[in-house]
Every structure is written in structure tokens, then in C-alpha cells.
Amino acid sequence: MRALITGGAGFIGTHLSRRLLAEGLEVAVLDxxxxxxxxxxxxLAPDLRGAVRLVRGDIRDEAALRRALAGVEAVVHLAAETGTGQSMYEVARYSEVNLQGTAQLMDLLVNDPDRRVRHLVVASSRAVYGEGRYRCPLDGVVFPPARSRVALALGRFExxxxxxxxxxxxxPTTEDTPPAPTSFYGLTKLVQEKMGLLFGGTLGISTHALRYQNVFGPGQSLQNPYTGILAIFSGLARSGETLRIFEDGLESRDFVHVRDVVEATWRALNTEAPEPVALNVGSGVATTVAEVAEGIVRHLGSRxxxxxxxxxxxGDIRxxxxxxxxxxxxxxxTPTTAFQEDLEAFLDWAAEERPATGGYARSLEELRSRRLMNV
Incomplete structure (x- = not known):
């Protein structure tokens, strides 16, 4: 099988490229x-140079995307802008890359008379759900809307x-939870996955939209201030800076190792979906932000x-x-993630890498200046 990974030089794409090559596939990367x-x-990562066919170009560039698609039988669509907070003030850019880029991919698939693509995997996100699924002692299962600015300002975080x-x-949030994104990023991921499922079904392509949870692991960008709290907090702890936790620290996330994300994606490429389907990919375990911060400081022996x-x-969820x-x-x-062990391995890897310099503080100031964060 020949496979294309859009955004394939990034964190998940690099790990996935290695897996697909090990499985005997021919791999093309657009980035x-x-x-x-x-x-x-x-x-590309040094071990991938020459092993994959690299097309340098933007997902919105029809000519580059056409070159990347040449002869492929499977597509994993990872290319996207990914910052939840940033999406709330760089609206046009997120729309162009995430929506127009995906539309360009679908357009070429629909209009290619020699189309060979039989499998499509679209990287979606848990952000499509918004606050997700809860139980009320009186009203049973409910799906609360986004928390209001007034409630958050009063410290009513739940x-x-x-x-x-x-x-x-x-x-735990099931796939039949009504989508209710609380950020523009989440909205773009919802439209991305809907486009993939719609056109995949129309074209008879086996299609999976995988709703990745909070992915982490070695190779994650430490320079991108929107990459996630593990990378951000590890950099701050290495330099002895204060780890400032939002809300009360009891907000929780489902952290899933990139190893498990690659495994689920590989399985999707090798499974015929009778109908296009969206699936969660995570660890199934909740970890609070306070627990993460404490684990990072403890493991690094940070001051x-x-x-x-x-x-x-x-735009944040609880x-x-x-x-x-x-x-x-x-x-x-079935995920193999053992969060504490995988966190420690990630921190050991990060300790050998160049830490970020000031990007996170700048990102928070950008939010404050636009009244997207309390001031």
C-alpha cells in the first residue's frame, strides 16, 4: 500500500511514518x-530522509497536494493548526488551513478520474465535544453547554x-455525545471530520475520523506554546519558573501516548469501515492538571x-x-498507556532537548489583550 500523511513531518506524523515504513508501506509526506x-x-527526522517521498507544500496548495496524492491508496489527514486558545483570535488562519485545506483535499479526491484511494483517516479531536457528558442526580445524563464568563469569574468551574x-x-464521553465545541479550533475539527465522513462515504472510501485526546510523547514540539501542558510545564520546570495552573487545578484531561495513537491509526488503515465512522482514541483515564504539574516537578527535582x-x-473545557x-x-x-511511566520517559527525553524561550508567556498575553482570558 502507498500512503500519504498530510502534515506528516509533525509530531504524530513522524511516529506514524516510522510505523508505516516498518509495516512495509510506501510513504509520502506533505508538510x-x-x-x-x-x-x-x-x-524530516534524519531516519526518515530518503525513506519517504517528501512534498514540501501547504495543504491549501492544489499543485503540491496533487503531487503528494499521486499513486497513493491511503490518506491520513493530519495537517491542521492546533492551538485551542490561538484559534479564538487567529480565526481566518485556522479557517483557511483547517477548513479550506481539508476542502482542497476532498475536492481532489472527488475529481480525480484515476483515484486509487481506498482508505481515509481524518485526525479529529476531543475538542468537538465541548464539555462532554455528565450525570445529574435528578435529570440523568446531560450535556452541559460551555461555561459562562460570569460563572468562571466567580470561581464556579464545574x-x-x-x-x-x-x-x-x-x-466518559461517548461518540454519540452531541458535538458542542467551545473553541473555534474545536469547530474546525468538527467540520474537518464531517467533510471526511461525508465525502468518504460518497466515494465509497473506508473512512475513519479519529477523535484524538491529549496526545503526548517524545518528539513533541517544545517550541510551540500551543502544543500542550506537558511540553509547556516541563520547560518551565527545567528553568525553575513558576508553574501557573488555571482554575483550581482540578480540571482533568485524557493523556494518550503517541504510541497508542499510532496503533489506533494503523488499525484504522487496515480495517474496512462498512460506513464512515468517528471513534475516540485515548487512554480512558482522567488526570488532573495539578497531578501533572506535581509529577513534573517531582521527577525533574525542580525548584x-x-x-x-x-x-x-x-474556550477551555473542564x-x-x-x-x-x-x-x-x-x-x-486497547491503549497501553501507563501515564506516570510514560510521563517520566517523556520528561527524560525533553531534558535532552532545547527548552522553549518565552513563547508561552507571550501566548497568554495575546489572550489577555483580546479579553479571552481573565485579567
Whole structure:
């Protein structure tokens, strides 16, 4: 099989390229090497140079995308802008890359008379859900809307029942949870996956939209201030800076190792989907941000102070845990992630890399200046 990975020089794409090559596939990569993600690097990882067919270009560039698609039978569409907070003030750029880029891919698939693509995997996100799925003691399973600025300013961080206002118990989020993105990034990922499922079904292509949770692991960009709290906090802890935690530190995330994301993606490429389908890919385990910060400081022996600030960002969700029943049934996927062990391995890797310099502080100031973060 010949496979194309859009955005394939990035974090997930690099790991996936290695897996596909090891499985005997011919791999093509399309990547624009944007500075925010790649820093000064403008090439593939050394072990991939010459092993994959590299097309340098933007997902919106029809000519580059056409070259990348030549002769391929499978497409993994990873190319996207990924910052939740940044998406709220760089709206046009996120729309152009995530929406127009995906539209360009679908346009070429539809109009190629010699189309050979039989498998399509679209990288979606848990961000499509918004706050997700909860249980109310009176009203049963409910899906609370985005938390209001007023509630957050009063320190009411937990979502309340949208029917009666009572406190809620969080539940793992299933794929049939009604989508309700709280950020523009989440909205673009929802439209991306819908485009893939729509056109994949129309063209008779086996199509999976994989809703990745919070992916981490070695090779993650440490320079990108929107890459996730593990990379951000590890850099701050290495330099002894204060780790400032939003809200009360009890917000939780489903951290999934890139190893498991690659495994699920490989299985999707090798599974015929009778109908286009969206599936969660995560660990199924909730970890609080406070636990993450404490684990990082402890493992690195850092002098950093952990400060719970009560600050909040518009567009953030409170909790996130994936229900993995459907992906287990349809792909036979079970995560291997042992978060504490994998976190320590990630930190050992990060300790050998160049830490970020000031980007995170600048990103927060950009949010504050636009009233997207409390001031």
C-alpha cells in the first residue's frame, strides 16, 4: 500500500511514518514546515530522509497536494493548526488551513478520474465535544453547554446541570455525545471530520475520523506554546519558573501516548469501515492538571513553585475522558498507556532537548489583550 500523511513531518506524523515504513508501506509526506510547529527545522527526522517521498507544500496548495496524492491508496489527514486558545483570535488562519485545506483535499479526491484511494483517516479531536457528558442526580445524563464568563469569574468551574442547575458527576464521553465545541479550533475539527465522513462515504472510501485526546510523547514540539501542558510545564520546570495552573487545578484531561495513537491509526488503515465512522482514541483515564504539574516537578527535582491562580481561558473545557467502547469493538484497540511511566520517559527525553524561550508567556498575553482570558 502507498500512503500519504498530510502534515506528516509533525509530531504524530513522524511516529506514524516510522510505523508505516516498518509495516512495509510506501510513504509520502506533505508538510509546509511552519515555524510555530517546527521552529528552525525544515526537514524530516534524519531516519526518515530518503525513506519517504517528501512534498514540501501547504495543504491549501492544489499543485503540491496533487503531487503528494499521486499513486497513493491511503490518506491520513493530519495537517491542521492546533492551538485551542490561538484559534479564538487567529480565526481566518485556522479557517483557511483547517477548513479550506481539508476542502482542497476532498475536492481532489472527488475529481480525480484515476483515484486509487481506498482508505481515509481524518485526525479529529476531543475538542468537538465541548464539555462532554455528565450525570445529574435528578435529570440523568446531560450535556452541559460551555461555561459562562460570569460563572468562571466567580470561581464556579464545574459545569452545572443545564436543566436544574445541580452539581454534576462527569462521565466518559461517548461518540454519540452531541458535538458542542467551545473553541473555534474545536469547530474546525468538527467540520474537518464531517467533510471526511461525508465525502468518504460518497466515494465509497473506508473512512475513519479519529477523535484524538491529549496526545503526548517524545518528539513533541517544545517550541510551540500551543502544543500542550506537558511540553509547556516541563520547560518551565527545567528553568525553575513558576508553574501557573488555571482554575483550581482540578480540571482533568485524557493523556494518550503517541504510541497508542499510532496503533489506533494503523488499525484504522487496515480495517474496512462498512460506513464512515468517528471513534475516540485515548487512554480512558482522567488526570488532573495539578497531578501533572506535581509529577513534573517531582521527577525533574525542580525548584519550581506550583501556583493555582484561579485564572481561566475562554474556550477551555473542564474535564475530558474518552469512552473507548466503540474503538475497542471496531478496531480491537486497547491503549497501553501507563501515564506516570510514560510521563517520566517523556520528561527524560525533553531534558535532552532545547527548552522553549518565552513563547508561552507571550501566548497568554495575546489572550489577555483580546479579553479571552481573565485579567
Amino acid at each position: 509546509a514546515f511552519t515555524p510555530q510547529v517546527h521552529g528552525d527545522n525544515r526537514d 459545569p452545572a446541570c443545564p436543566v436544574c442547575g445541580l452539581p454534576l458527576d462527569r462521565l 519550581s513553585r506550583i501556583q493555582v491562580t484561579g485564572e481561566f481561558r475562554i 474535564h475530558n475522558t474518552a469512552d473507548l467502547t466503540r474503538v475497542r469493538e471496531q478496531l480491537g484497540f
